Amino acid sequence: IKMSLKYKRVLLKLSGEALMGSDPFGINRETIMQMVQQVKEIVELGVEVAIVVGGGNIFRGVSAQAGSMDRATADYMGMLATVMNALALKEALESLGTKARVQSALTMQQVAEAYARPKALQYLEEGKVVIFAAGTGNPFFTTDTAAALRGAEMQCDVMLKATNVDGIYTADPKKDPSATRYQSVTFDEAIKKKLKVMDSTAFTLCQERNLNIVVFGIQKMGALKSVVLGEDEGTLVHN
Numbered sequence: 001i002k003m004s005l006k007y008k009r010v011l012l013k014l015s016g017e018a019l020m021g022s023d024p025f026g027i028n029r030e031t032i033m034q035m036v037q038q039v040k041e042i043v044e045l046g047v048e049v050a051i052v053v054g055g056g057n058i059f060r061g062v063s064a065q066a067g068s069m070d071r072a073t074a075d076y077m078g079m080l081a082t083v084m085n086a087l088a089l090k091e092a093l094e095s096l097g098t099k100a101r102v103q104s105a106l107t108m109q110q111v112a113e114a115y116a117r118p119k120a121l122q123y124l125e126e127g128k129v130v131i132f133a134a135g136t137g138n139p140f141f142t143t144d145t146a147a148a149l150r151g152a153e154m155q156c157d158v159m160l161k162a163t164n165v166d167g168i169y170t171a172d173p174k175k176d177p178s179a180t181r182y183q184s185v186t187f188d189e190a191i192k193k194k195l196k197v198m199d200s201t202a203f204t205l206c207q208e209r210n211l212n213i214v215v216f217g218i219q220k221m222g223a224l225k226s227v228v229l230g231e232d233e234g235t236l237v238h239n
C-alpha cells in the first residue's frame with residue numbers, strides 16, 4: 001500500500017527532557033531508542049528528517065544564571081550539552097541502521113562536522129537524518145529558535161515539536177479536566193489567547209517564515225508516523 005505523506009521534509013524538535021524518560025537527568029536508553037525507532041519509521045516512508053535537539057536534560061543556561069553564573073558562559077555550556085545529545089541520537093539511529101550526520105553550530109572538528117547549509121541539504125536529499133547540534137551557536141537563544149532557524153533554512157514543510165503533552169490545550173489538562181485539545185490554531189490566535197507554544201523569538205521566526213508547527217506527543221509509539229501521514233495527531237499552528 002502506498003501511503004501519502006502530508007510532509008516530505010520535516011524539522012523535528014526534540015527537547016533534552018524528551019530524552020530523559022523517567023530519569024532525573026541525562027539520557028534514558030529505552031526512551032532514546034523508542035524515539036529513534038519512530039524516526040527510522042518515517043525515514044523508511046521517504047520523509048527527509050532534520051532534527052534539532054535541546055540540552056535541558058544535561059544543562060540549561062537560565063537555571064545556571066540563577067546560581068550566579070555568567071549567562072553567556074552558562075549558555076555556551078547549554079549548547080555543549082546539546083552536542084552530547086546529538087551524538088547520542090546519531091549513535092542510536094545508526095544502531096538501527098538509519099544513516100545520520102551531526103552538524104554543530106559551534107565548531108569542534110574532532111567531534112562533529114561544522115554546520116554547512118549546502119552539505120546539510122545534500123544529506124537530506126540522500127535520505128540521511130541530519131542532527132543539528134549547539135543550537136544557533138549564540139547565547140541568549142533557545143533550541144526552539146534554532147529549530148525555527150534550521151527549519152526555515154532547510155526549507156522544511158513543517159516543524160514538528162515533540163512534547164510530553166499531545167498538543168495545545170485550552171487550559172492545562174493536568175489541572176483542568178475539562179480542557180480540550182486544539183486541532184489547529186493560527187499564529188495570531190495563539191498570541192491572542194496567550195497559548196504557550198514556544199518562546200517568542202522562535203514563534204515569531206516561524207510565523208514570519210511561514211513555517212507551520214505541529215505540537216504533538218512523542219511518547220506514544222507511532223505518533224511521529226501519524227503526524228507525517230496527516231492523521232489527527234497533535235495541534236497544527238499555521239498562518
Ligand code: UDP
Nearest residue numbers: 015016054055056061075078135136142143
Ligand atoms: N542555548 C543557547 N543558544 C542556542 C540554543 C541553546 O545558548 O541557540 C543554551 C541555553 O543555555 C539553553 C541550553 O542551551 O538553556 C539548552 O537548550 P534548551 O533549553 O533550548 O533545551 P531544551 O529545553 O529543548 O531541552
